[in-house]
Amino acid sequence: MADYARAEDVRRDVINLVKPPVREPISESARRLLYVEQSGSMVPWDGDLVPYMWEPMNCLQSRRYDAVVFAGPARTAKTVSLIDGWIAHTIVNDPADFLLVQITQDKAAEHSKKRLSREFAASPEIKAAMSHRGHDNNVHDKIFKSGNFLKIGWPTKNIFASSDWKRVALTDYDRMEQDIGGEGSGFILAGKRTQTFMSSGMVLAESSPGFLISDPSYKCTGHEAPPSPGIMSLYNQGDRRLFHWQCPDCGDFYEPDFKLLQYDINEPDPYRASKDVLLSCPHCGVTHREDDKTGSRRFKLAQNHGGIWVPEGCWLDQNRKMLGEPRESRVASFWQKGPTAAFQSWSQLVYKYLAALREYEKTGQLEDLQATVNTDQGWPFTPPREQERTSTDLMDRRQELGQRVVPSWVRFLTASVDVQGGALTSRFDVLVLGWGPDLEQIIIDRFKIEKSKRKDPDDPSKFVRVSPGQYLEDWDRITDMVIKRTYRLDDDSDRFMPITMTACDSGGEDGVTDNAYEYYRALKKEGLARRFMLVKGGSTINAPKINKSYPDNSKRSDRKAKAVGDLPVFILNTDKIKDTVSHSINRTEPGRRFVHFPNWLPEWVFDELTVETRCKATGKWSKPSSKSRNETFDLFVYNWACIYNKKADRIDWDNPPAYALPIEENSEIIVGDGELADQPRRRRRRR
DSSP states (O other): OOOOOOHHHHHHHHHHHHSOOOOOOHHHHHHHHOEEEETTEEEEOOGGGOGGGHHHHHHTTOTTOSEEEEEOOSSSOHIIIIIIHHHHHHHHTSOOOEEEEOSSHHHHHHIIIIIIHHHHHHOHHHHHHBOSSGGGBOSSEEEBTTSOEEEEEOSOHHHHSSOOOSEEEEESGGGSOSSGGGSOOHHHHHHHHHGGGGGGOEEEEEEOOOSBOSOTTOOOOTTOOOSOSTHHHHHHHTTOEEEEEEOTTTOOEEOOOGGGEEOOTTOSSHHHHTSSOEEEOTTTOOEEETTOEETTEEHHHHHHHHOEEEOTTEEEOTTOOEEEOOOOOSEEEEEOOGGGOTTSOHHHHHHHHHHHHHHHHHHOOOHHHHHIIIIITOOOBOOOOOOOOOHHHHHTTOBOOOSSOBOTTOOEEEEEEEEEOSTTTOEEEEEEEEEOGGGOEEEEEEEEEOEEEEEETTEEEEEEEOOTTTOGGGGHHHIIIIITOEEEBTTSSSEEEEEEEEEEEOOSSTTHHHHHHHHHHHHHHHTOGGGEEEEEEOOOTTSOSEEEEOOBOTTOTTOSSOOBSOSOEEEEOHHHHHHHHHHHHHOOSSSTTOEEOBTTOOHHHHHHHHSOEEOTTTOOEEOSSTTSOOHHHHHHHHHHHHHHHTTGGGOOTTSOOGGGSOGGGOTTOEESSOOSTTOOOOOBOOO
16 A cells, blocks of 8 residues: 555644744753764753853853854854754754854865764754755755755855855854955854844854964953964954853852963973963962862863853952943854863873973974864964074074084085076075984085086187076086085094085976976986985965975976976975974074074075075064075975975984984995085995
């Protein structure tokens, strides 16, 4: 017998289309509708674990606001509560078209498959609200019985164009492009999409801070956040609510922040220093441990349950009464700090910070330190203050180290080549560095290749200037004067050290890239390509320091430099590497990554090392004008590219690779008259 629809089922489905929305706070509906993954199982969302989320969630229903902004650390359940809880409420209680914007297409698909699909399947009411038609439930598009549409997209001009959405949610806002297609931020574009719905439209932006503080000297007032792009800028536009705890001893309210955590600052080991962490009340100084019992709950959970969001302009008395006048805004904005995060302990906060700080002190690497300040503490980041270096400061560090010789502590050499254009200034700039244990460095050589082997037609006794963009044969000067060059050891012996790796810029005026590619192909035929790498500066601030690519423009007729995927070009995040170079140069005591300057170096070398400055807001390095010379600074960057390519920054110096062994054991050392350019490789010293 065939199955037929029943009239009562049809009537019930039709009624769902016209019934009024359920006036239930999102923080309550999420307890019933939202399921989250826990230990491999889907369980109901437990709002009692994250009481600080109740107020931001409920503000999403308020017609007083056009937007809700939430800035906070990781492990607070902000995404699952605000985004997924809002979606669940929309599907069942108040159907409307909803746009969720993830940071990338892959992340959008992952959010849909790993979170929303599982949550929908586990929730009986959401499952019942879904359309039975298979094509209504796709990865990026979901249509429900009530006719409402859920779009899971990523930040592009098209996703925000034309369509109107009653609700738009932007997740991990600081990790998405801040100017989408040249038309403005995602927050501005999202607001345009909800404008049609007037007071019932709503935009949500949530994220951990991800940008640098643009002006560390700026004095904040009240609840204001330091000047920083992204989510912190949006927070400052709103009513600026901060989450406050009430001290159980003195009764005063305060905001729990990382700076209130106490631990053993004299213990050098991060693990031991973070084993016992206390939080002190800034009013009375009484300290508490995270797991101290307060009634039936542990201290942090009890304080979160008693916590209150306080807007700018207001304060709380000891009777929990809100006083003052709140800052007026069409944006409800919230900023949470790390110590209140439900799913990250104070010990973890301190350990991650101390471990990142130790790494910075040893290596000058800022990435881990910025990450823990942003995502664990919930703060925008500013690099630790360093004394500005000047060319005079660096010149004062010059030493008598011999002229173009290799000290006994050096393990290997690298070189870098920068290509300069211009009819009167074309040349190859070269810098040779010696590297010892822990990447302690010394400048071995700094010179310019200006003359080619092409005779001057007007005076055959002279050679004309190199022209890297016009003459491929001029690149052979790099082979003779850099790749095959060796340097005498500073021990009065007849021994020489070769250059292990040379990095060369592949960009410049017309013809340079094409000739660079052809030169690499020629080196490959000679068997010298293993000692040579082409590099190119990238423009993305959050890219890795070095990324190996194989250019292929064979299908594009507008490209002058021919590449068919047959040669590697290493794309450099020059801003990040310049941070590393800067920290190395600024170190004043010999040791890890310290740079030694021999006294034969001319003054212009130090001028080129100090001409660039770092923008605190963007993290990008720049020079004051196009006429300023910065070649030596760039050449340091390319030498570091050699280090990253050979993974020399990860060397175990107790068991180094063959090329980094001490001189007496190093098989690369050449014995004989192998001094400087054009000298053939003589017999190698056996280990």
